[in-house]
Amino acid sequence: MLRRTFTLGSLAGLTAAFASLSPDAQAQASRPGTVDKAVVDELRSVGASYRRSYKSFPASSLVPVAHHQIQLVASLRPKDQPDHLRTSLLAHMAEMAALAAILLSIDLGDQEQADAYSDLGYQVAKEIQSPELCALLLGGRAFGTSYGGDPEGGLDYALAAVDAAERGASTRMLAWTHAVASEMYSSTGDEHGFRTSLEESRTMLSGPMDDERWGGIAWFDESKASAYEGSDLLRLGKYEEALLSLDQAIDKLGPEMLRHRCTAHIARAEAHAGAGHVDAACQDGHAALDLVARIQHRENLRRVGDLHRKLRPSKTAAIRSLGEHLTDTRSALAAAGSPA
Incomplete structure (x- = not known):
C-alpha cells in the first residue's frame, strides 16, 4: 500500500x-x-x-x-x-x-x-x-475528532492513546496521552475524569524519564501540563481557577514555543472574558493574533474571532482595536496563501 x-x-x-x-x-x-x-x-x-x-x-x-x-x-x-x-x-x-x-x-x-x-x-x-507512535497517532486523532464536533469520540481516541502508551511507550509519551485525555474529559464536562487524568500526567512527569525514546511532536513538560489544566478548567467554566494555571503556563513556556504560547494566550483571553475582564481579554487576544500571524494557526484565529464577537456588544475602544487586528491578521494570512 x-x-x-x-x-x-x-x-x-x-x-x-x-x-x-x-x-x-x-x-x-x-x-x-x-x-x-x-x-x-x-x-x-x-x-x-x-x-x-x-x-x-x-x-x-x-x-x-x-x-x-x-x-x-x-x-x-x-x-x-x-x-x-x-x-x-x-x-x-x-x-x-x-x-x-x-x-x-x-x-x-x-x-x-x-x-x-x-x-x-x-x-x-x-x-x-510501536506503542510510542500508536499513542502519538491516536492522541492526535483525538483532537481532530473532538474539535470536529464529536467530543465523546475524541475521548475514545484519547483513552485508546493511553492504552497504547501503557503497552511500552516512553514515560513522556504516557504523560502526554494522559494530558490529552484530561482535555477530552473536560470537553465532555467530566471534571473528575479531567482532574484524575491530569494528576496521572503530572505523576509521570515527576518521575525518571527515558527521553531517548520520545517520538512525539515538539515537547511535553510541566509548562504544557499547566496549559492543559488552564484550558480544561476554561471548558468547565471555572474561569478564575483557569487564569491561575494559564498565568503559570505562559510564564513557564519557552520563548521558542510560539504555537503553544499562542494557544495559551487565546485560552487566557477566553478565561478573562468569562470572568468579565474585558480589557485583559483583548490584551491576550492581541498577543494570540501576533503569534497566529507567524505560525498560521487557523483554530486559534477562529477562537479569536469568536472571542471578538462575544465582546463586541460592549463597544469599547479595546474591543474595536481587537477587531481591527483580527481583520488585518485575516488579510495577511489570505495574502500569504494560508486559509483564514
Missing part, C-alpha cells in the same frame, strides 16, 4: 527531501540496494528536528516538508531493507505522517487530508508494533 501510494510522488518533493541530507548520505541513498545505517540515522535526526520545529514554524512550511520525507522513505524501498533498517525507516514515515496530520487538522483546518495522513501513520505504527 505504501509503495503504491507514494512511489509516484513528485520529483520536486523528492529533490527537496534529498536536499535535507548531507552529500555523502545523498550519494548513498540514491544508489539501489540496501540503505546504509548512517543514512537512516541521519534521516531520523532530520525528522526529529522537523518535529521540534512544530514549536515555531508556520504550518504551510512544515506540511510539505513532512510529505516530502514520506516520499523519500518510500523511494528507499523500506520493504526491501533488513528488518532493523526497515523498522527505523517506517518509524520516520509514521512520525512525519503524524506531524502532517496535526498541522493539517488544527492549524490549517483540512480534516480530510489530516485523516488520510493519520490513517497512514497509524497503519505504519501498527505494522512496526
Whole structure:
C-alpha cells in the first residue's frame, strides 16, 4: 500500500527531501540496494528536528516538508531493507505522517487530508508494533475528532492513546496521552475524569524519564501540563481557577514555543472574558493574533474571532482595536496563501 501510494510522488518533493541530507548520505541513498545505517540515522535526526520545529514554524512550511520525507522513505524501498533498517525507516514515515496530520487538522483546518495522513501513520505504527507512535497517532486523532464536533469520540481516541502508551511507550509519551485525555474529559464536562487524568500526567512527569525514546511532536513538560489544566478548567467554566494555571503556563513556556504560547494566550483571553475582564481579554487576544500571524494557526484565529464577537456588544475602544487586528491578521494570512 505504501509503495503504491507514494512511489509516484513528485520529483520536486523528492529533490527537496534529498536536499535535507548531507552529500555523502545523498550519494548513498540514491544508489539501489540496501540503505546504509548512517543514512537512516541521519534521516531520523532530520525528522526529529522537523518535529521540534512544530514549536515555531508556520504550518504551510512544515506540511510539505513532512510529505516530502514520506516520499523519500518510500523511494528507499523500506520493504526491501533488513528488518532493523526497515523498522527505523517506517518509524520516520509514521512520525512525519503524524506531524502532517496535526498541522493539517488544527492549524490549517483540512480534516480530510489530516485523516488520510493519520490513517497512514497509524497503519505504519501498527505494522512496526510501536506503542510510542500508536499513542502519538491516536492522541492526535483525538483532537481532530473532538474539535470536529464529536467530543465523546475524541475521548475514545484519547483513552485508546493511553492504552497504547501503557503497552511500552516512553514515560513522556504516557504523560502526554494522559494530558490529552484530561482535555477530552473536560470537553465532555467530566471534571473528575479531567482532574484524575491530569494528576496521572503530572505523576509521570515527576518521575525518571527515558527521553531517548520520545517520538512525539515538539515537547511535553510541566509548562504544557499547566496549559492543559488552564484550558480544561476554561471548558468547565471555572474561569478564575483557569487564569491561575494559564498565568503559570505562559510564564513557564519557552520563548521558542510560539504555537503553544499562542494557544495559551487565546485560552487566557477566553478565561478573562468569562470572568468579565474585558480589557485583559483583548490584551491576550492581541498577543494570540501576533503569534497566529507567524505560525498560521487557523483554530486559534477562529477562537479569536469568536472571542471578538462575544465582546463586541460592549463597544469599547479595546474591543474595536481587537477587531481591527483580527481583520488585518485575516488579510495577511489570505495574502500569504494560508486559509483564514
